[in-house]
Amino acid sequence: MEKGSVLRVEHLKKYFPVRKGFLASFSSKKSEYVRAVDDVSFSVREGETLGFVGESGCGKTTMGRTILRLIEPTSGKVYYEGTEVTSLDRRGLKNMRRKMQMIFQDPHGSLNPRRTVSNILRQTVTIHNLANNKAEEDAMIKSALEEVELVPVEEFWNRYPILLSGGQRQRVGLGRVLVLRPKLVVADEPISMLDISVRLGILNLMAKIRDKFGISLIYITHDIATARYICDRIAIMYLGKIVEIAPTEEVLSKPLHPYTQALMAAVPVPDPTVKMHELPIKGYVPLNPGEISSICRFYPRCPYATKKCHEEEPPLVEIEHDHYVACIKARRWVKGD
Amino acid sequence: MPELPGRLEKLKDFLQLLFTNKMAVAGVSIFAVFSIMAIFAPFLHTVDPKATGEVGSILLSPSWQFWLGTDDLGRDIWSQIVYGTRVSFTIGFVAAGITVSFGTLTGMIAGFYGGRLEEVIMRIVDFFMMLPALPLMIVLAAILGPSIWNIVFVVSIVSWPTTARVIRSQVLSVKERAFVEASRCIGASDSLLMVGEILPNVIPLMFAEAVLMVTEAIYAESVLAFLGLGDPTTVSWGMMLHFVFESGVMARVPNWVMPPVASICALILAFTFLGTAISDVLKPGYREIKGL
Amino acid sequence: MALLDVENLKVYYFTREGAVKAADDVSFSVDKDETLGLIGESGCGKTTAVFALLRFVTPPGRIVGGKIVFEGNDIITMSDEEMRHLRGKGISMVFQGAQSALNPVMTIGRQITEGILEHEDVSKEEAWERARKQLELVGIGSDRIKNYPHEFSGGMKQRAMIAIATACNPRLLILDEPVTGLDVIVQRQLLTLINNLRAELRLPIIFITHDLSVIAETCDKVVVMYAGKIVEQASAVSLYENPVHPYSQGLIRSYPSAKGKRKELKSIPGAPPRLVNPPRGCRFHPRCPYAMDICGEEEPAFREKDGHLVACHLIK
Numbered sequence: 001m002e003k004g005s006v007l008r009v010e011h012l013k014k015y016f017p018v019r020k021g022f023l024a025s026f027s028s029k030k031s032e033y034v035r036a037v038d039d040v041s042f043s044v045r046e047g048e049t050l051g052f053v054g055e056s057g058c059g060k061t062t063m064g065r066t067i068l069r070l071i072e073p074t075s076g077k078v079y080y081e082g083t084e085v086t087s088l089d090r091r092g093l094k095n096m097r098r099k100m101q102m103i104f105q106d107p108h109g110s111l112n113p114r115r116t117v118s119n120i121l122r123q124t125v126t127i128h129n130l131a132n133n134k135a136e137e138d139a140m141i142k143s144a145l146e147e148v149e150l151v152p153v154e155e156f157w158n159r160y161p162i163l164l165s166g167g168q169r170q171r172v173g174l175g176r177v178l179v180l181r182p183k184l185v186v187a188d189e190p191i192s193m194l195d196i197s198v199r200l201g202i203l204n205l206m207a208k209i210r211d212k213f214g215i216s217l218i219y220i221t222h223d224i225a226t227a228r229y230i231c232d233r234i235a236i237m238y239l240g241k242i243v244e245i246a247p248t249e250e251v252l253s254k255p256l257h258p259y260t261q262a263l264m265a266a267v268p269v270p271d272p273t274v275k276m277h278e279l280p281i282k283g284y285v286p287l288n289p290g291e292i293s294s295i296c297r298f299y300p301r302c303p304y305a306t307k308k309c310h311e312e313e314p315p316l317v318e319i320e321h322d323h324y325v326a327c328i329k330a331r332r333w334v335k336g337d
Numbered sequence: 338m339p340e341l342p343g344r345l346e347k348l349k350d351f352l353q354l355l356f357t358n359k360m361a362v363a364g365v366s367i368f369a370v371f372s373i374m375a376i377f378a379p380f381l382h383t384v385d386p387k388a389t390g391e392v393g394s395i396l397l398s399p400s401w402q403f404w405l406g407t408d409d410l411g412r413d414i415w416s417q418i419v420y421g422t423r424v425s426f427t428i429g430f431v432a433a434g435i436t437v438s439f440g441t442l443t444g445m446i447a448g449f450y451g452g453r454l455e456e457v458i459m460r461i462v463d464f465f466m467m468l469p470a471l472p473l474m475i476v477l478a479a480i481l482g483p484s485i486w487n488i489v490f491v492v493s494i495v496s497w498p499t500t501a502r503v504i505r506s507q508v509l510s511v512k513e514r515a516f517v518e519a520s521r522c523i524g525a526s527d528s529l530l531m532v533g534e535i536l537p538n539v540i541p542l543m544f545a546e547a548v549l550m551v552t553e554a555i556y557a558e559s560v561l562a563f564l565g566l567g568d569p570t571t572v573s574w575g576m577m578l579h580f581v582f583e584s585g586v587m588a589r590v591p592n593w594v595m596p597p598v599a600s601i602c603a604l605i606l607a608f609t610f611l612g613t614a615i616s617d618v619l620k621p622g623y624r625e626i627k628g629l
Numbered sequence: 630m631a632l633l634d635v636e637n638l639k640v641y642y643f644t645r646e647g648a649v650k651a652a653d654d655v656s657f658s659v660d661k662d663e664t665l666g667l668i669g670e671s672g673c674g675k676t677t678a679v680f681a682l683l684r685f686v687t688p689p690g691r692i693v694g695g696k697i698v699f700e701g702n703d704i705i706t707m708s709d710e711e712m713r714h715l716r717g718k719g720i721s722m723v724f725q726g727a728q729s730a731l732n733p734v735m736t737i738g739r740q741i742t743e744g745i746l747e748h749e750d751v752s753k754e755e756a757w758e759r760a761r762k763q764l765e766l767v768g769i770g771s772d773r774i775k776n777y778p779h780e781f782s783g784g785m786k787q788r789a790m791i792a793i794a795t796a797c798n799p800r801l802l803i804l805d806e807p808v809t810g811l812d813v814i815v816q817r818q819l820l821t822l823i824n825n826l827r828a829e830l831r832l833p834i835i836f837i838t839h840d841l842s843v844i845a846e847t848c849d850k851v852v853v854m855y856a857g858k859i860v861e862q863a864s865a866v867s868l869y870e871n872p873v874h875p876y877s878q879g880l881i882r883s884y885p886s887a888k889g890k891r892k893e894l895k896s897i898p899g900a901p902p903r904l905v906n907p908p909r910g911c912r913f914h915p916r917c918p919y920a921m922d923i924c925g926e927e928e929p930a931f932r933e934k935d936g937h938l939v940a941c942h943l944i945k
Binding site: 110 | 514515516518519520521522523524525526529533534537538
Binding site for chain 3: 055056165166168204224225226249252262265266268269272274279
């Protein structure tokens, strides 16, 4: 796809079988699948922050995990700087973990309650043999804690997670990953479970670290307002597919896919003088991820849908410069039909 | 802001809470009494429990010399009780140790790996649970022959499935927690995950299980010994019951019958109290519910 | 006279570690035809204050002081019987997390009629008829009256809760985080519903949330709470345009917006305090860029500035 890209994802799919009931399993009907990630392709450029925005069920979280092989993909390939991640054996994968890492959503659950802060960071160091002796280990841990602003370091060294605030826990999560000096980090809703007065601080910290260490970031969120502040490009996901992908301000000010347009109309704004717009969407209930066949996923709710939309899946194509959309209508609009 | 306690302080805190529970206090008290008996046996007015006496000293009533009197071979009953404590403890702790170790190992592997492996292990567990415990123990003991270690073995075989089940379900729930996935993402191997992340969160449960397993073992030994499958070279409470039954004078010698019965019941009760209290206290929210 | 007048409300939770001053000297009022937004982070006391309105505070919590005057009567001194009448009919509430608030083994129709029959002297047929109307009102078809909660999506469950809460025509409706956790589009549909209901039923609403953008879409007046205390009260428009209290300023300046010009954001250092041992004096002072000595000693009283009521020593 792109040159100079740190990550390349090609036709990634993750399907989950829907468990049939005991009696139903005797029937000859084929098993149904939830197509959580359905043929997703994109690349991440060096040093860029690519956002994945979508509502629950769109597959963004599953995709993040599948890229890192925390969940094994059903099919498709992932390349990190040319190396095929999806075909690595166990040792290769472990080595790859030094380059590709994840920040988790839940500050409370993502830290082992029985490990101290330094212990959590030390684990990363020892698993990958990053240090030759304890003094070096300690130095690395200290440096990571300083980077994530958990200072004075002595105060946090022996602390258990239960005594940390949500923001501090996310900093530990960041530190744990930073020890490896990864080049690609997938952040899965890193601030959505934090108090609002704390969120921006963590977001800024992530941006600072990203810039300082030249990390390429995949930022997964349902909050497009936040994505705006850290992402260079944004990909909008719907029911397992990317429906639009373009530079941030383009997506926000000139959304071309009807779903993105609906999202932008629906998003509330912290300004009481802005009136709520009409919501360009039909009905309430979207397709079930299990009910999909080859039609445009957004068809049941799209106010502009035509017969053609019901016959084939629209491909993701470049409609304007660096602005890709999966919608046959969008193509027509831009071309002035 | 008070610094959170390290491991030792946490233990102190837990013990403090535990001793507000009356069951725990009762259990520990009884346990303490028996521990003293086991440890200081030679100093507690005892003689060699296997030493038989001359004809004139059989079936004596309790006296200053023999606190509980003597049995049909002139052996001091009190000494048998005291030294029998050691046997009960040995069997109890060793069997519990084996059961919990093996049960945890299988429960952990089954719970962690899931899939086929879990199926296979759990079916084996189910099979063992299906076998009636007592008859199985009797048959095995009869085949293997009388010896303490055979009894320990038999008890372990019969008890480990329950522990495996309990541990497995705890492992299943801990496995889902985000920090396990986070460790995996950092690059931790399966064994590191099991030992470093999951096991520490399972240990409290293991401990409660172990305590309860001790009661199983003590009970089993007394039954097997009573039925004549015990080790005649050892002095245990179960053997005492066997002898008193065999002697034919059971109805007339409460000083011989009651002590082993009371001891078995008391010790089992002690551990049951303790095990139940520990698992209650460990449940999240215990403090709040009790209004402490 | 305001519909609801809360004066110096104090609700404390008495725990092993000490008294948690969840709501400490809280005062605000709601007029008829007004939507009051109560904004604050988790643990700021907004839900506690509102639970007190319905006397839902359970041990170890207790209403320790203050007055809650609704339509001229003090709720705190009402008898249990009077309180029962008030709940659902005078003041009604939609709880956070509708998933657990709906009874899973009762049809939605029954849950609505149950409330109606409890409070009003009507026949069963009439109650069911009204239940159907309620479902239409909130945008769930009346044909779903016999459905169970698990057959509804998240957004629909929330609508169902609103149907139940408005069934007896309450004079004041409290919504506790009604759209938190919902997808953006569903959220938007629900907010539209709430605004419509408010216009149609002429219903005053207390809207609790931690989401600044949601408040902006729905509320006339806003009360900002922090660590158990009210820090600022103002009209919504005025608050967003000109926040006076440093905490309000911090919140508004750190809040990203998806539309309009991309503005520079500034974060607030530190984290909200634990309420067992809140900071002395002004509870925000450890994080305040303008903190003075007096802020660490004395709690600030309410003063007026630019039409806002603000608790801050910066105002003379």
